[in-house]
Amino acid sequence: MxxxxxxxxxxxxxxxxxxxxxxxxxxxxxxxxxxxxxxxxxxxxxxxxxxxxxxxxxxxxxxxxxxxxxxxxxxxxxxxxxxxxxxxxxxxxxxxxxxxxxxxxxxxxxxxxxxxSSGITGPIQVTLPPGRPGSTSPSFPSQPVFSPDFSLPSPSRRAVVVIDPGHGGPDPGAVGNGLKETEIVLDISRQVTAFLEGQGVQVVMTRNGEYDVDLQPRVDIAERANATVFVSIHANAISLSRPEVNGFEIYHASPSGQALASAIHRSVMQGVSIGDRGVRSARFYVLRRTSMPAALVETGFITGAQDKLKLADPTFRTQMARAIARGILQYLQ
Ligand SMILES: [Zn+2]
CATH class of the missing domain: 2.60.40.3500 (Immunoglobulin-like)
Structure with missing residues (x-):
């Protein structure tokens, strides 16, 4: 093979x-x-x-x-x-x-x-798109095999964005300072989804409630949706004895993911008051296994003295969601 x-x-x-x-x-x-x-x-x-x-x-x-x-x-x-x-x-x-x-x-x-590519194997399959002009003459291999005879709609209308709120249900993610990662990221993810849908983008969420979703099913959802981009949303944590650690991070695992991560990072740094811990590379499961550009957002540290107040603030979460959505749109366009 x-x-x-x-x-x-x-x-x-x-x-x-x-x-x-x-x-x-x-x-x-x-x-x-x-x-x-x-x-x-x-x-x-x-x-x-x-x-x-x-x-x-x-x-x-x-x-x-x-x-x-x-x-x-x-x-x-x-x-x-x-x-x-x-x-x-x-x-x-x-x-x-x-x-x-x-x-x-x-x-x-x-x-x-x-x-x-061996040149000796015969045809294995012929699939003709139904009802397209020229589809009755597939035997001219010297001709272009693809030619759009219709205008392509704008990418944002054709795009499918998968939003992946981290953790869920029995897996609360990071917990501290009276905050639960699963609840914070679900709220932000729902708002990202609403902003994108308001722009005519189709969005699929990997979960939309407090229940358990394993990592591979999240990847499967994105693949089945033939997603244009995959964005996983998390909140960060380090020891409660390190309240000085605060800030936004975003991860990718491929060059195409890096472009997506950079667009979201740029938008968040422009639109949200939070520390900058940069665009980083890491081979997280959902980044590694998805075939489309993928990024994993760490919206802030629930263990951080500054970030814990921000993440608990609904206004901050709305600003964060709006900035993430704008970054995704800018990448798509
Ligand atoms: Zn997480």
Whole structure:
């Protein structure tokens, strides 16, 4: 079985490159404006994360996920006016997707192709999107296999944000100074959700009450929702004998998560009066196991002399929620 080892954007040739350890079978299809490459049978290497996407990369986002034991899905959302060209196989261990600026004269063509990077395996699957122009002629592999023949709505309207309030129910998280992490983060998370929904963003919460949710089910919720971003919300703690430790921290475990974390961090530092303990990297379970950009927010120290007063204050919690939501929106846009 092939392993997808890495994904990268080659900015000199405008291609998304998928590195595999051996020839891989693949199929491609269009899905609601996204271009999807499925490698099967294949698995995703533990360290294989989507590349950071910057303005000018001709992509809005790239996600990668293991779909069941035998298949890996890479999903590209192209920028407006960008066509994903036919998948190329420059060598047996490399798949390349050209990111082409759409030609004025290019008619809408939409089809799906299958193939194998070994060049000897026959088609394994053909999936045609129903009712798309051109779907009756999927046998022109020299044509672009994806061409948006409709206008892409703004990213914030298409985005799905998963908000993950830490802990819950029998697991109160950090406890001290009359505060319970689980209650504080649920309140903030509900407000983040309300602000985002007010902006037309679809939000899924991993819990919305005081009950137990294990870590893997939180990841599963995000994967099933095909989330654009995952944001876990916590409150911090250290020994009650260290009241001098206060401040906001945010964690990521991948380059795409770092961009998300930085956007939220910037927004919180602008909009909330709290100490800055920076953007940090840590391999928390929910950051490691989610395939989309993910960040874990530590909203403040319930053990801190200053933060305990802030976290207990509903006005502060609203400011924090608003700033987190604004940071997520800024990342999405
Ligand atoms: Zn926590």
């Amino acid at each position: 092939a392993t997808l080892q890495s994904l990268s954007i080659d900015r000199s040739s405008n291609q998304l490159l998928l590195q595999v350890d051996q020839p891989a079978r693949y199929s491609t299809r269009e899905d609601n404006g996204d271009y999807v490459v499925t490698l099967s049978p294949a698995r995703l290497a533990p360290g294989a994360t989507p590349p950071a996407v910057y303005v000018g990369d001709r992509l809005r986002r790239v996600t990668v996920s293991q779909r069941g034991p035998q298949s890996v899905e890479v999903r590209l959302t192209p920028d407006a006016g960008v066509t994903i060209g036919e998948l190329q196989v420059p060598n047996l261990r490399l798949l390349a997707l050209p990111l082409q600026r759409q030609r004025q004269d290019a008619g809408p063509i939409s089809s799906s192709t299958t193939g194998s």
